[in-house]
Amino acid sequence: MSVCSFCLRAMAYMETVRSLRIAILVMTVILVVEPALGSFMVEKNSLTVITPKSLKGTYQSAIGNFGVPQYGGTLSGVIVYSTVNLKGCDKFPDDYFRSKPGAWPNFALIDRGDCYFSTKVWNAQQAGAAAVLVADDKHEDLITMDSPEEDPSASQYLQKISIPSALIEKKFGDSLKKALSDKEFISMKLDWRESLPHPDDRVEYEFWTNSNDECGPKCDAQVEFVRNFKGVAQILERGGYTQFTPHYITWYCPQAFIESKQCKSQCINNGRYCAPDPEKDFNKGYDGKQVVTENLRQLCVFKVANESNPRQPWKWWDYVTDFQIRCRMKDNRYGPECAEEVIKSLNIDVDKVRKCMGDPNADADNDLLKHEQEAQVGSGVRGDVTILPTLGINQRQYRGKLDKTAVLKAICSGYQETADPPVCLSDTVETNECVDNNGGCWERGSVTACKDTFRGRVCQCPLIDGVQFEGDGYTHCEAHGPERCKVDNGGCWEETRLGVHHSACHGHHHHHGCHCPWGFEGNASRVEGGCVDVDECSRKLKCQCPECKCTNTWGSYKCECSGDLLYFHQHDTCINQKGAQSETAGWVVSLIVLAGISVLGLGSYVVYKYRLRTYMDSEIRAIMAQYMPLDSQSEIQNHSRDDVI
Ligand SMILES: *[C@@H]1O[C@H](CO)[C@@H](O)[C@H](O)[C@H]1NC(C)=O
Numbered sequence: 001m002s003v004c005s006f007c008l009r010a011m012a013y014m015e016t017v018r019s020l021r022i023a024i025l026v027m028t029v030i031l032v033v034e035p036a037l038g039s040f041m042v043e044k045n046s047l048t049v050i051t052p053k054s055l056k057g058t059y060q061s062a063i064g065n066f067g068v069p070q071y072g073g074t075l076s077g078v079i080v081y082s083t084v085n086l087k088g089c090d091k092f093p094d095d096y097f098r099s100k101p102g103a104w105p106n107f108a109l110i111d112r113g114d115c116y117f118s119t120k121v122w123n124a125q126q127a128g129a130a131a132v133l134v135a136d137d138k139h140e141d142l143i144t145m146d147s148p149e150e151d152p153s154a155s156q157y158l159q160k161i162s163i164p165s166a167l168i169e170k171k172f173g174d175s176l177k178k179a180l181s182d183k184e185f186i187s188m189k190l191d192w193r194e195s196l197p198h199p200d201d202r203v204e205y206e207f208w209t210n211s212n213d214e215c216g217p218k219c220d221a222q223v224e225f226v227r228n229f230k231g232v233a234q235i236l237e238r239g240g241y242t243q244f245t246p247h248y249i250t251w252y253c254p255q256a257f258i259e260s261k262q263c264k265s266q267c268i269n270n271g272r273y274c275a276p277d278p279e280k281d282f283n284k285g286y287d288g289k290q291v292v293t294e295n296l297r298q299l300c301v302f303k304v305a306n307e308s309n310p311r312q313p314w315k316w317w318d319y320v321t322d323f324q325i326r327c328r329m330k331d332n333r334y335g336p337e338c339a340e341e342v343i344k345s346l347n348i349d350v351d352k353v354r355k356c357m358g359d360p361n362a363d364a365d366n367d368l369l370k371h372e373q374e375a376q377v378g379s380g381v382r383g384d385v386t387i388l389p390t391l392g393i394n395q396r397q398y399r400g401k402l403d404k405t406a407v408l409k410a411i412c413s414g415y416q417e418t419a420d421p422p423v424c425l426s427d428t429v430e431t432n433e434c435v436d437n438n439g440g441c442w443e444r445g446s447v448t449a450c451k452d453t454f455r456g457r458v459c460q461c462p463l464i465d466g467v468q469f470e471g472d473g474y475t476h477c478e479a480h481g482p483e484r485c486k487v488d489n490g491g492c493w494e495e496t497r498l499g500v501h502h503s504a505c506h507g508h509h510h511h512h513g514c515h516c517p518w519g520f521e522g523n524a525s526r527v528e529g530g531c532v533d534v535d536e537c538s539r540k541l542k543c544q545c546p547e548c549k550c551t552n553t554w555g556s557y558k559c560e561c562s563g564d565l566l567y568f569h570q571h572d573t574c575i576n577q578k579g580a581q582s583e584t585a586g587w588v589v590s591l592i593v594l595a596g597i598s599v600l601g602l603g604s605y606v607v608y609k610y611r612l613r614t615y616m617d618s619e620i621r622a623i624m625a626q627y628m629p630l631d632s633q634s635e636i637q638n639h640s641r642d643d644v645i
Contacts, residue, residue: 042142043399045069045166045192047133050076052184055175061133061166062142063195063399066118067125068406069164071192072413077105077130079176079186086111088120091127098128104187105130109176112137112167117145121165122157131190132165135173142167144399155217161401164190196410197394201419203236203411206245208376208390211294211320214278214286214329222389223324225402230321232408232423234314241421242411246302246316248295250372251275268292268360273369278329286329292369293360297339298323299368300356305348318346318457322440326474345440345474442477444491444527449473482507490514493522493530497554504531519555543567547574 042062049055063069080097082088088110097106108124112134121132134145145167148154168176179186209226213219236242253263253271266288267274275291298320305315319342327338343350358366391398391407394414400406412424434441434450434457441450441459447469449459461469461477467487471477484490485505492505492514504514504524514524520531536542536557537550543559544550548567551558559567561574568575 042144043195043397044142045190045195047166047168048189048191050187050189052179052186054184055179055186059168059172060142061168061190062144063192064117064121064132064134064145064165064167065399066145066147066158066401067121067161067163067165068403069192069195069400069410070190071195071400071406071410072198073409074189074191074193075105075131075164076187076189077107078103079109079133079180079188080106080129081109081177081180085123087114088123088132089115091123094127096127097124097130099130107131107133107188107190109133109135109173109180111135111173116148116154117165117167118147118154118158118161121161121163125161125163129163131163133173133176134165134167135176136167136170139170142169152217158217159221159401159403164192164400166190193413196396196414198414198416199394200416202241202243203394203414204243204245205394205411205414206247206392208247208249208392210248210275210291210389211298211323212275212278212291212329213324213334218389221402225389225404225407226317226324227321228404229407230317232404233317235423236411236421237314239421239423241415241423244313244316246298246320247375248299248372249376250292250295250369252373265289266292268296269366269369270363272365273373286334289360290335293336293357294323294334294339296357296360296366296369297336297353299372300353301343301348303356303368304352308349315346315348318440319343319348322346322459322474326472341475342440345437347437347440441473442471442475444477445488447477447488447491449477478512480512484512489526491526493524493526495530500555502531502555517555519557542572545573 044060045063047059047061049057049059078099082092082096085092088108097108099106106129108127108129108131110120110124110132117134120134124132136142145165147158176186209222210219213223233242233244237244251266251274253260253267253274255271257263258267258271262282263271263274265282266277268289273292273296275288275295277286277288278291279285298316301319302313302316305311305319306313322342322345323339326342327333327335340350340353343353356368358364389402391402391410393410398407398410400410408424412420415421415424434448434452438448439450439457439459441448441457442461443449447462447464449461449469449471451458451460451462459473461471461473463469464487465483467479467481467483469477469479479485479487479490485492485503485507489503490505490507492503493516494501494503494505496502502517502520504516504520506515514526516522516524516531519534519536521534522529522531524531533552533554534541535552537552542550542557545561547562547565549560549562551560559569559572561567565574565576567573
């Protein structure tokens with residue numbers, strides 16, 4: 001189709017189908033990348049007027065793309081039309097539309113124009129309306145009321161809109177107003193039961209999305225939705241209740257511009273597949289090229305998981321949510337390295353994914369992306385995908401806010417009566433996902449970061465016996481605080497031999513990680529090797545004087561001297577007994593005393609005195625040990641460790 005017929009139609013929808021601005025932006029800013037588009041489909045619900053008799057009958061209305069349409073249900077109410085604030089752009093008086101207890105709910109009738117559709121609906125909801133009908137202001141076919149895309153003030157209330165809304169034709173709106181001015185009581189029923197086909201016991205649905213995580217409130221809402229909906233989506237898919245397919249909108253670069261800088265930075269496969277630059281600035285941050293490549297990777301992850309044996313198509317949800325958490329553009333992690341880490345952690349075959357992606361620099365078609373381009377042009381009743389994100393359910397486009405409950409309600413309305421899966425009745429079911437490869441989360445022994453929740457599995461460092469673990473939940477978690485050695489010895493090595501215990505965990509506030517105690521070396525971790533004894537003798541670290549005889553022990557060493565000599569631990573040498581010992585010691589002591597006093601002053605002298613005493617005590621013990629070999633081993637070990645502290 002030609003660009004211009006698209007332009008014309010785009011202009012006609014501009015006020016409402018604001019998401020088309022994605023496409024328009026691409027065309028005006030970049031001027032070259034065209035989306036492939038065919039026809040836009042308006043999803044409808046039916047509206048039945050019950051009274052007055054003169055209006056009785058069924059009318060079409062177009063479901064607004066925000067708030068919560070009651071898919072599969074009906075809602076009856078009475079029309080209320082405010083004579084001031086006709087367009088609903090200002091706040092209504094408190095409780096203006098609220099119905100009395102026991103009475104039918106009130107539907108606000110509001111005129112189109114002057115402000116966002118969503119503003120009108122929000123104002124009516126705040127004043128107590130149960131639903132909103134917006135009357136078109138010109139004679140035309142029904143359009144979809146969309147939410148404003150890049151208005152920060154609107155995004156604050158958008159997620160809070162919880163009532164359904166619909167656009168009605170001008171002619172119908174006029175006759176309603178006429179009846180009201182004649183003091184008629186208008187009651188009607190809004191009906192969404194036939195909004196979606198519900199032919200059998202399986203719902204086919206598709207989600208059109210984008211891996212770009214930096215596009216303002218709409219992207220944030222999309223990320224949030226995927227995260228929240230994942231658990232339910234996986235239950236449905238595992239149970240065979242649904243067949244889900246992810247899709248990615250793809251643009252292409254017209255032939256004439258393939259060599260341009262814009263197409264080169266935004267497209268892969270020689271201009272065949274493009275995505276708009278995330279920052280809309282070619283000179284900074286990420287390029288469209290990287291986005292379209294990640295989109296392709298996500299498609300391939302789905303394909304590989306869908307074709308693996310056994311089939312696990314639901315892993316796409318894990319991949320996408322983990323990628324959003326671990327590989328954000330904000331953190332500068334968006335890209336192939338991080339993506340492949342996630343793929344591996346989910347036990348998906350990286351080589352198959354790479355093979356599926358092919359060579360993005362090749363001047364050749366990529367089967368998957370080619371298929372995506374064809375699929376986004378509407379076929380049959382579904383219509384083109386122009387609003388991002390778009391959810392298609394049973395070949396129709398979902399309208400309403402992307403919210404777990406609202407979407408689940410819509411999917412559940414897609415089953416033949418009585419064929420609803422249990423999750424349609426309750427969504428508090430666990431997914432048992434931690435069983436498989438620990439859900440790709442961090443684990444160490446019995447300590448795991450994998451949590452089964454009704455939102456699917458999440459990787460979150462645990463809190464165990466009051467010990468908080470901190471980390472990313474995927475590749476590492478570490479215990480913090482003085483109690484950190486309590487759980488699993490902080491993940492550190494520990495061992496007891498012949499009543500002697502050594503540990504690589506130190507439970508002080510400022511300590512973290514594992515460190516081998518003196519006399520040991522190694523990586524100190526519990527699972528990877530731990531600590532091994534250092535052989536002080538063969539390494540010639542200790543006890544090397546000519547009269548010394550060195551014996552290695554576990555965590556320490558033992559030194560014996562020949563003849564009458566005694567081992568003087570502090571100086572790692574053999575000395576004469578008695579006289580020589582006190583002489584040498586006295587000499588050394590007075591020297592240190594002098595230095596200590598002169599350098600450190602009186603304060604350190606006091607400290608020194610204390611140290612001197614312990615030093616003397618331990619020296620005596622060392623000497624005694626020489627005479628009482630049976631009792632000596634642990635004494636010397638303690639002693640030798642004191643030496644280094
Ligand atoms: C996923 O697998 C199912 C069953 O093999 C198949 O019918 C479906 O077309 C596959 N979906 C995609 C997008 O490849």
